[in-house]
Amino acid sequence: MSKGKFGVHGGQYIPETLMNAIIELETAYEFYKKDKDFQDELTALLNDYAGRPSRLYFAKKMTADLGGAKIYLKREDLNHTGSHKINNVLGQALLAKRMGKTRLIAETGAGQHGVATATAAALMGFECEIFMGKEDTDRQALNVYRMKLLGAKVNVVTSGTMTLKDAVNDTMREWTKRVEDTHYVLGSVMGPHPFPEIVRDFQSVISKEARAQILEKEGQLPNAIIACVGGGSNAMGAFYNFIPDQDVRLIGCEAAGKGVDTALHAATIAKGSLGIFHGMKSYFCQDEYGQIAPVYSISAGLDYPGIGPEHANLFDTKRAEYVPITDDEAVNAFEYLSRTEGIIPAIESAHAVAYAMVLAPTMTKDEIIIINLSGRGDKDVAAIARYKGEDIHE
Amino acid sequence: MSKISEIFKNNKAFIAFLTAGDPTLEKTAEFILTMEKAGADLVEIGIPFSDPIAEGPVIEKANLRALSVGTTTDKIFDMVKRVRTKTQMPLVFLTYMNPVFVYGVEKFFKNCRETGINGIIIPDLPYEEKNEVLGVATAYDVDVITLIAPTSKDRIQTLAKDATGFIYLVSSMGVTGVRSEIKTDINAIIADIKQVSKTPVAVGFGISTPVQAKEISKTADGVIVGSAIVRIIAEHGENAGDVLFKYVKSLKDAIS
Secondary structure, eight states, X not given: OOXXXXXXXXXXXXXXXXXHHHHHHHHHHHHHTTOHHHHHHHHHIIIIITOOSOOEEEOHHHHHHHTSSEEEEEEGGGSGGGBTXXXXXXXXXHHHHHTTOOEEEEEESSSHHHHHHHHHHHHHTOEEEEEEEHHHHHHTHHHHHHHHHTTOEEEEEOSTTSSHHHXXXXXXXXXXXXXXXXXXXXXXXXXXXXXXXXXXXXXXXXHHHHHHHHHHHHSSOOSXXXXXXXXXXXXXXXXGGGTTOTTSEEEEEXXXXXXXXXXXXXXXXXHOEEEEETEEEEEEOBOTTOOBOOOOOSOGGGOOSBOOHHHHHHHHTTSEEEEEEXXXXXXXXXXXXXXXXXXXXXXXXXXXXXXXXXXXXXSOTTOEEEEEEOBBSGGGHHHHHHHTTOOOOO | XXXXXHTTSSSOEEEEEEETTSSOHHHHHHHHHHHHHTTOSEEEEEOOOSOOTTOOHHHXXXXXXXHHTTOOHHHHHHHHHHHHTTOOSOEXXXXXXXXXXHHOHHHHHHHHHHHTOOEEEOXXXXXXXXXXXXXXXXXXXXXXXXXXXXXXXXXHHHHHXXXXXXXXXXXXXSSSOOOSOOOXXXXXXXXXXXXXXXXXXXXXXXXXXXXXXXXXXTTSSEEEEOHHHHHHHHHHGGGOHHHHHHHHHHHHHHHO
């Protein structure tokens, strides 16, 4: 009966009002994932519109500076719209088109998923509404304007903690109001089945490419893949095709905010417990009565109290490791990559860079790390400047 | 027949909802008894949740108010125990899956039986996931109320077939909240349900006026009102008793 399980995690914990829409989506996806026309059209969009395949770049200066493992960057930041989010959005938008939907709705944290959804909506002629917490519309004002420029309506969410969790709540509420013509473009490997599977499949292009690219460049598999984890879509995409390669370490970096020993973090694996929320059974930051905790991170994209069910299972089965990275470590890595390689990463991706800076020096020179550089940092520049005490406003 | 089903035997049932701990648990206990005196046949007690995704702003805010004054599941069980000494009316919880799951399913339903809770409504627990609680709830004589939505269509009869206590027919798309007009063809859905189930059908979501309640009760076995009651409590706070009594009585009279 219960579908979409990853170990004990996953499932479909949603109101009855949405069940038929979820079943319709599952049926459509089962069909189109095997449909050659659909896959060809998606590949053409990913290549010609989004700029895939993304480059696997050898970070020579960073490697020399850290003095250990060779570091490669999977450049998802070079995709159209500036992050990995476009991979999933083009897939879901194309699916929604085939299903006859005319309207897309989506939640967004940092605004990257919202921008990608607004972009796909403009391209394919959908009406589009984005839900974004007030806290995030303030710290990511530039992305709000980008979405409006692309023709989307941005709804500012003022309930709860006014961040990503609340944006998901309000997008789900909106979907129950209007489900016939509307597809909910969920932005991460979370929510009710089939979303964790759909988003993972559309993001798995990252590891499919990276695996082939590293074999071509180095003739061997990497020793570790490092990616940041909020809900976990870029990490899932970066891990997926390496899961059968047991010798490749899969490392997810969670947002530790001001530190996992403070109340101000979003480190779900380090500090969370098993729960059922946002359509799925997984790990959540919550109290003893199951009230979801108000989480915190400098990174709006990682500021989420849960994690996708497949990650929860990769953790349970010890196939993947999850490490907490603080705001300070992420900001340091943000500056480090900018100065060392001339690449300004998204503050989300900087969490992965931060852990590579710890890990690489402990490894030998013939070992290899791939960092999934999930997005570019233009959107974060003003906020980081403020964090560093400079009075810059957009 | 479950204790819940009995309230539908000789009359159209009026079902009232309030959020536990809004404004205080003492007042919740008082308001439950006030509403019973005014004619309510069953009260749904909302266990507040931080992220109630099926609720509109009125009930969502009540959830957050209740949590902000320190309401917990344990304190709610204590309140129910006290109320149970003063009434035989069926009492039903409405909450989300996470508070039940994290509390511990076994401990939760054991406490339900011990304190006198007769049923539970969990909006984010669809038919496909019902085994998360059904076996344990049944073992402790707690009915897990089945929800049917305007979008249920070909699922209606599957859902209705196994229903116990009453069937909660969601009148409208979207979240809870007062609506001026209910567009769903309630009668057609009720007819579908009645083909396969003898379980009484109560209609909720959006109902607030005696006129709406009367119209719905022509075909439904009961009427559920939530947001309108929660709004009265939000407006009048600790002094809501008199207004609540008059309001609930006006609705019960309309369907009698």
